[in-house]
Amino acid sequence: MKCSxxxxxxxxxxxxxxxxxxxxxxxxxxxxxxGRTVGSFLWKCGNCCFNFNTVSSxxxxxxxxxxxxxxxxxxxxxxxxxxxxxFSEEFIKKQVEEFNIGKRHxxxxxxxxxxxxxxxxxxxxxxxxFPSGLFDKKAKPLMKDTFTKALAVEKHQDRxxxxxxxxxxxxxxxxxxxxxxxxxxxxxxxVETISExxxxxxxxxxxxxxxxxxxxxxxxFVQRYRRQLxxxxxxxxxxxxxxxxxxxxxxxxxxxxxxxMGTVLLRDSGxxxxxxxxxxxxxxxxxxxxxxxxxxxxxxxxxxxRFDMQCSVSGGGHSSQAGALRLAISRAMLSFLSEGQVxxxxxAGLLTPDPRIKExxxxxxxxxxxKFTWKKR
Amino acid sequence: TCLSGTSKNAxxxxxxxxxxxxxxxxxxHTVFPHGLPPRYQQQVKTFNEGCVMVRQPALxxxxxxxxxxxxxxxxxxxxxxxxxxxxTMSLCHAVHYCSTQGWLVLHIPxxxxxxxxxxxxxxxxxxxxxxxxPIQASNWLRNFRTTNEHFLSKxxxxxxxxxxxxxxxxxxxxxxxxxxxxxxxxxxxxDVVGAVLKELRLQAGGTEGGFRLAVAVDGVxxxxxxxTLKKEDKSPVAxxxxxxxxxxxxxxNNDWCGGAVIATLSQTGSLYAPSSAYLPQELLGEExxxxxxxxxxxxxxxxxxxxxxxxxxYYLDRHWLQHPHSQxxxxxxxxxxxSNRNPSVLERLCAFL
Numbered sequence: 001m002k003c004s005x006x007x008x009x010x011x012x013x014x015x016x017x018x019x020x021x022x023x024x025x026x027x028x029x030x031x032x033x034x035g036r037t038v039g040s041f042l043w044k045c046g047n048c049c050f051n052f053n054t055v056s057s058x059x060x061x062x063x064x065x066x067x068x069x070x071x072x073x074x075x076x077x078x079x080x081x082x083x084x085x086x087f088s089e090e091f092i093k094k095q096v097e098e099f100n101i102g103k104r105h106x107x108x109x110x111x112x113x114x115x116x117x118x119x120x121x122x123x124x125x126x127x128x129x130f131p132s133g134l135f136d137k138k139a140k141p142l143m144k145d146t147f148t149k150a151l152a153v154e155k156h157q158d159r160x161x162x163x164x165x166x167x168x169x170x171x172x173x174x175x176x177x178x179x180x181x182x183x184x185x186x187x188x189x190x191v192e193t194i195s196e197x198x199x200x201x202x203x204x205x206x207x208x209x210x211x212x213x214x215x216x217x218x219x220x221f222v223q224r225y226r227r228q229l230x231x232x233x234x235x236x237x238x239x240x241x242x243x244x245x246x247x248x249x250x251x252x253x254x255x256x257x258x259x260x261m262g263t264v265l266l267r268d269s270g271x272x273x274x275x276x277x278x279x280x281x282x283x284x285x286x287x288x289x290x291x292x293x294x295x296x297x298x299x300x301x302x303x304x305x306r307f308d309m310q311c312s313v314s315g316g317g318h319s320s321q322a323g324a325l326r327l328a329i330s331r332a333m334l335s336f337l338s339e340g341q342v343x344x345x346x347x348a349g350l351l352t353p354d355p356r357i358k359e360x361x362x363x364x365x366x367x368x369x370x371k372f373t374w375k376k377r
Numbered sequence: 378t379c380l381s382g383t384s385k386n387a388x389x390x391x392x393x394x395x396x397x398x399x400x401x402x403x404x405x406h407t408v409f410p411h412g413l414p415p416r417y418q419q420q421v422k423t424f425n426e427g428c429v430m431v432r433q434p435a436l437x438x439x440x441x442x443x444x445x446x447x448x449x450x451x452x453x454x455x456x457x458x459x460x461x462x463x464x465t466m467s468l469c470h471a472v473h474y475c476s477t478q479g480w481l482v483l484h485i486p487x488x489x490x491x492x493x494x495x496x497x498x499x500x501x502x503x504x505x506x507x508x509x510x511p512i513q514a515s516n517w518l519r520n521f522r523t524t525n526e527h528f529l530s531k532x533x534x535x536x537x538x539x540x541x542x543x544x545x546x547x548x549x550x551x552x553x554x555x556x557x558x559x560x561x562x563x564x565x566x567x568d569v570v571g572a573v574l575k576e577l578r579l580q581a582g583g584t585e586g587g588f589r590l591a592v593a594v595d596g597v598x599x600x601x602x603x604x605t606l607k608k609e610d611k612s613p614v615a616x617x618x619x620x621x622x623x624x625x626x627x628x629x630n631n632d633w634c635g636g637a638v639i640a641t642l643s644q645t646g647s648l649y650a651p652s653s654a655y656l657p658q659e660l661l662g663e664e665x666x667x668x669x670x671x672x673x674x675x676x677x678x679x680x681x682x683x684x685x686x687x688x689x690x691y692y693l694d695r696h697w698l699q700h701p702h703s704q705x706x707x708x709x710x711x712x713x714x715x716s717n718r719n720p721s722v723l724e725r726l727c728a729f730l
Contacts, residue, residue, distance in 0.1 A: 272714060282717040283460070283653060288726070295714050304710040 146202070149218045150209045157214045173210065173219050178226040180206065185227070238334045238342065251335040255327025257354050260316025262324035266332040270308025276325070277312050290322035297330040297350050301341060307333075327353055394436065395687040397428040400473060408476045410520045411486040412595070414465050416724060424695050432463065432684060434677045435470040441673065442471070442637055450631040453669060455597070456641040458677030459655050461721030464641040465595055467677055471639055472593050480589040480636075481528050483577065483628070485517070488599035489646035491621050495606055498614070502541075503568050507620050508606075514566035514621060518559045521573070528588065529553030532580060538572050540565045552576065571624040578628060581635035590636030592628055596643035600626060601665030603649055630668065640669070680718040688720070692727050700730045 103122065107114035110125045181189065183199045194202075206225065209218065241249045249268040254261065274281040274294065285291050298304050309329070313321045330350040334342055345351055359368035366372050400408075405427055413421075421427040438454055445452055456464045476482050491513050501507040522529065532552040539545040540562065546555055552573065559569025581590035594600075600622055606614040616622045629638055642660045644650055654660055661669060680688060689709060692698050702708045716723040 274717075279653060280459075280717065282719050282722055288715065291715050295711065298714070299707075299711060302707070304707075304714055 145221075146205045146209065149221050150205065150212070153209065153212050153214055153217050156217050157212065160214070173216050173222055175210070175226070178223075178228050181225050181227060186225070189225075241335045249336070251332045253328040253330070253332030253334075255324045255329075255331060255353065257323035257327065258316055258320040258357055260313060260320040260324040262311060262313035262321060262328045264325060264328040264332050265310040266329065266336075267308040267310075268306065268336070270306065272305040272307065274309040274311065281311075285318060285322060287318060290318055293319075293322040293326045294329065296326060297333055297345070300345070300348060300350065301333065301337065303333075303336075323354060326350070393431045394433065395431065395681075395683045397430050397687065397691055400427040400429060402426065404473065404476075407523060407526070408473055408482070409469060409484075410523045411517075412465075412469050412472060412484050412593070416721070417466065420724070424697075428691065429466065429470055429473075430684065430688065430691075431470075432467060432677075434458075434463075434675050435467040437675055438467065438471045438639065439474050442475070445637065448634060450634050451636050451638055453629065453631060453638040453640065453672040454675055455657060455669065455672045456639070456675045456677050457655060457657050457660075459679065459719070460644050460652070461719050462677045462679050463720045464643070464677045466720075467675075468593055468595055468639060468641050472591065475589070475591040475593075476524070478589075480591045481525050481577065481581075482591045482593060483521070483574075484524065484593045484595075485625065486520075486595055487643070487646055488594055488596045488622075488625070489643065489648070491619065491625075492599050492602070492604040492606065492616055493646075493648060498606060498608075499564065501567065501620050502565065503571075504620070507618050507623065508608075508614060509564075509567040509620050511563045511566050514570045515560055515563050518556055518566060518570060518573075522553075522556050522560070529556060532576065532588075534576060535579060536576075540568065567620040570621060574624050574628050578633045581633060588635075592636065592638045594625070594629065594638070594640045596646050597629070597640035597669075598642050598647055598650070598660040598662070598665060600629075601662050601668070602647060605648055626668065640672075680720055680723070685713065685718050685723075688723065698727055698730050703727075703730050 103117055104114040106122065106125055107117040110121070110128075112121060180203055183194060183196070186199065186202070187194050206222065209222065239251065241251055243249055251266050252263060253266065254263040256262075276284040281291065281294065285294070295304070298307065311325055311328070313325055315321070316324065327350075330345060334345070334351075337345070361368055364372075405421070434456060438456075441452070441454065456467055458464050472482055472484055491510060495510050495513065497511060499509040499511060501509045530551045530553050533549050534546060534552065534555065535548060537545060537548050538555070540558070544558070544562070544565075546558065555569060555573060555576075559566045559573070562569075577590055581588065600616060602616070604614050604616055604619070606619075608614055617626075629640070631638070642655070642657060644652060644654055644660060647660060650660055657669075657674060658666055689698075689712065693704065698704065700708070703712065712723065712726060716726050
């Protein structure tokens, strides 16, 4: 079919839908009351395939009379709108014929048989061609799946309550080590774009589902939307222990903090003596805070008096040197510790290098953040 | 372990190592008017009593003092060690022993005080090129008077000293009069100090009414270093040009007998010395080392385990450690780590716990 043909037929169909729908609705509304509708006169116009067999001929005269008085009323009220309201018989006949032609065209378009094209077929084809508000996104029920699952869980709970088997401590879904799908992943899964608001609502609904005690019923559904978290500490490289001549275990570690670099040689079965760059640490770090930084990894793992340390450090100031040594000590200690302890160290933040460095000075300002003194004039 | 009942220093021996002994309150003002470290003085005031730990260096000193014969020229003992390891405290311990034994104690609290921060420098009347320090000298004389009250009347002068045209002290007068004069006449106090030292030097080993003389100098390395003082034409003053220093050097020379010289090195007050220096050669310098040579070095180390234990228990006993965690084993380990058994560091640490 050519485009122009379709367009003209659409236009015709538009006209006819006006006539189709409005009479339908009005017939539905007023059939009970036995009202005469404007559209029922179309039946009068002849061989339409309306299934309005209910409307009998006895209405016709009434309709006509009604229609006449209507038009008279209208004529009295609104002289300007005189045209379409005056429905003469030929006009009606012409409209009906046009409607039928349109119907046949529609059937051709849909690829169906024009002869047996019922009103239901017309409805379906029009709904297909002109998507109405019922199929709009805003009219769809929001997250129907999740909501139905929540309702199902609640139903299950009620059933159990009815049977007096309801207990608070039912088997819970284990959520440890997994996280909700990210927005991008969810979009990928559902093959449609989701706004942030929708994503937030989705998470909210899932949390609500999880808050119900018997959510384990829908465990599979929930797990489909969760991803496992990888254990970070498995990425840490732990060097093996080295043994020197006397059989004493030792290990090295190095750390950096803000232009200070430090290396540490940690020896086992010592007395807790520490020497930094050849001098005692009490003399190298007179400030208590720096010594506390050195103490932190050992104290955390409760191995204070066990190791002997030989450190060398350069660059930076005293605080950054202390921080660098702390990182170096924690890294050197890794080879002496077990997996679980490594994980606790990582969570304590002992193994993360501090990323803060001196911020760049920008032109037009005195420092990184400080602006020049503002002078009014 | 912490408190031993013996206040008698003579009875202290190695069994008492690590234990505290109490200095009677009356002794504090007489024996130590100016000698103790300021933090220790605060601690004494807080605890209302003075407890000194018996430690190895002090015991060694005391045993030497007991055994040495006083016919030969004086022995010189030098206490040296890392900063804050307890040199001054050991010195005070020895001084206390000496005073209880009836010696005459010449205690110079800090020789560095004489070579820096001096407001007034008078040209000396006795010697043209030297400089006087009236304030420091008079202060010291006053403290000396409190320390050795009972000696002042006993010792008689052997020489006549002329101070000014009108003032002079005759032979045979008691030393106390000399000291009083020095305290009142501030201008000539430095010369008085010189005179006192000379007299004591002469009379120390004497058989008639002889007494033992203990010269205790803290921060002896200040005598041979540089000074921060300047003359009026902004040229630096050498230590030899100060009367007090000159006289003190003469005391430390071992050309007299009948006593002992106990000295400590101190980096804290020293001028132009790096903070990591603690060995005698570094702090004394060439000149000082030559003049002190020969001497008996006494190293003062950090707390041993036993000593640390006893100090910790002492603080616990006095309820100085308020934090509940400090009373546990772990807290103790933390203290050991953070202070590395350095006495002064430990004391500062416990001060705010």
